[in-house]
């Protein structure tokens with residue numbers, strides 16, 4: 477990936493520069509224009525910070541602090557709420573991991589059906605290649621594959637057309653996104669697709685409308701024909717009971733221990749190192765992108781994530797499968813692994829599988845902001861939203 481031409485340079489300096497520049501526009505500008513999708517290279521009404529937030533090169537507190545240092549909280553209300561939507565989805569999924577497990581089971585079944593049912597395979601391929609004949613949909617499929625990003629409104633329209641017009645299973649669409657989005661996230665992506673399908677807010681679906689697409693693409697796609705006129709909610713079992721956040725094993729090694737720091741695509745950040753006061757003997761990055769789908773993920777996503785890891789930790793050792801953890805521990809003579817907490821998703825599954833086959837103790841460290849905010853995702857976002865002022869006082873003051 478070429479740093480100068482990519483819209484998402486894989487380095488922390490670019491993330492901080494983008495935040496500093498966008499923070500000036502996070503007020504009325506954002507509230508008024510954020511729904512306009514002007515196309516690749518012109519996403520100037522939104523921050524495009526998500527690939528960096530996804531890997532925690534920035535966290536929600538960093539973003540809110542930067543914005544609130546430049547404007548009154550009331551002016552930034554809309555933007556701040558969107559930032560906390562991410563936290564809300566993460567917390568919701570963290571307390572209901574069975575939703576991710578069910579999605580993964582569905583995907584295994586659908587992977588088999590795509591291989592064995594030629595009709596389904598042809599419709600799925602046409603959608604992924606952007607060859608359905610629905611002009612804006614085909615455009616977004618190609619924009620996603622080429623750039624690794626889609627505007628939020630385009631994601632909503634795309635998911636709606638996928639489910640209600642093309643009548644394809646929502647799980648296959650979520651998988652297509654996860655394989656291509658630089659910000660592809662197990663919780664945010666799965667729950668957003670469920671939301672469009674009418675599963676997440678039960679009975680409330682999102683129907684893409686030709687007039688709305690024409691208006692909010694600034695006339696780029698006028699008179700789209702053939703869109704579904706109704707969106708009956710997709711049937712699904714009710715959500716599982718909420719369960720507490722997983723226990724984490726605090727680091728309690730001896731001072732002479734050789735500690736390995738194991739980063740992964742859910743957290744590249746460093747603040748926990750200061751808290752536990754260890755100097756790692758070795759640093760590794762476990763890239764779990766390949767494990768997130770039965771199909772191959774886009775090389776662009778893997779390259780972005782590993783390049784960002786190398787930028788933040790210049791001497792990092794890249795491990796592309798969990799089998800690499802064992803060799804890393806052996807080669808480096810490690811007594812203990814410390815890792816940032818891995819939320820629901822492929823990094824958590826990889827760490828769990830590793831623990832079953834290797835006795836080296838692994839301690840996870842969860843960020844305070846996540847420990848505080850995630851349990852607040854008890855019901856809908858509007859209940860969660862009431863806690864935002866407190867969270868801002870505590871973490872972004």
Ligand SMILES: Cc1cc2nc3c(=O)[nH]c(=O)nc-3n(C[C@H](O)[C@H](O)[C@H](O)COP(=O)(O)OP(=O)(O)OC[C@H]3O[C@@H](n4cnc5c(N)ncnc54)[C@H](O)[C@@H]3O)c2cc1C
Nearest residue numbers: 522523524525526558559561562628631659660661665668
């Ligand atoms: C079907 C579908 C799938 C999605 N999949 C993902 C995904 O895999 N990963 C992901 O990070 N976001 C996902 N989103 C949410 C949202 O589209 C993106 O976070 C947003 O478009 C990122 O662009 P931005 O950084 O320019 O957003 P901005 O509008 O500038 O918002 C700033 C930040 O707030 C957060 N945010 C904004 N909107 C949302 C939202 N609706 N839900 C949750 N967080 C939000 C993001 O972290 C974002 O970077 C999905 C939305 C839909 C409808």
